[in-house]
Amino acid sequence: MHNDLEKILFTEQEIANRVKEMADVINKDFENRPITLVVILKGSAIFAADLVRHLTSDIDIEFIRLSSYGNGSVSSQKVDIIGGLNFDVNGKNIIVVEDIIDTGTTLSKFKEIILSQNPESLKICSLLNKPARRVSVIEADYKGFDIENEFVVGYGLDYAQKYRNLPYIGVLKRSVYEK
Ligand code: 5GP
């Protein structure tokens, strides 16, 4: 385990198993209807890469960046799409792929933007869910794991751009972000 971590929450194998289960549910729901995956960079890229390889529909992948955390561990309130929404949503089956829903602010704002463009359908797929800190009313349609109110890194999730490459998900030591 990386020295900056307090503990591992989900191992590489546990994540792989859960991602496959999530994909199985999506495959059942969509019955091979085409899907546009909207991947929220950077955190969700690794999750999306694993998920998409289990999906059986025709898949179109779009990547977007939302302004959020900066380098801190406290969520900011304002949400912008960096570079704007530069793909067609109208009439598409959209699945938004997110790494973690925390306060829910990011996704609820982004959901409004997508809905205003008349998709055929819109689903939210989040690997992690931190219900303790929810401010906005939003739930994922496809959810990997519920976690406690702890700051986690690994499998795409960062702290100050570090730790994304860890193959597991773990809790960052407080001493790392409080120094
Ligand atoms: P929300 O708007 O739901 O509060 O924040 C969502 C975003 O905050 C996530 O997409 C993620 O980038 C970041 N975030 C929230 N909790 C954590 C966490 O425990 N670890 C990391 N690395 N990022 C988090």
Ligand code: MG
């Ligand atoms: Mg994110």
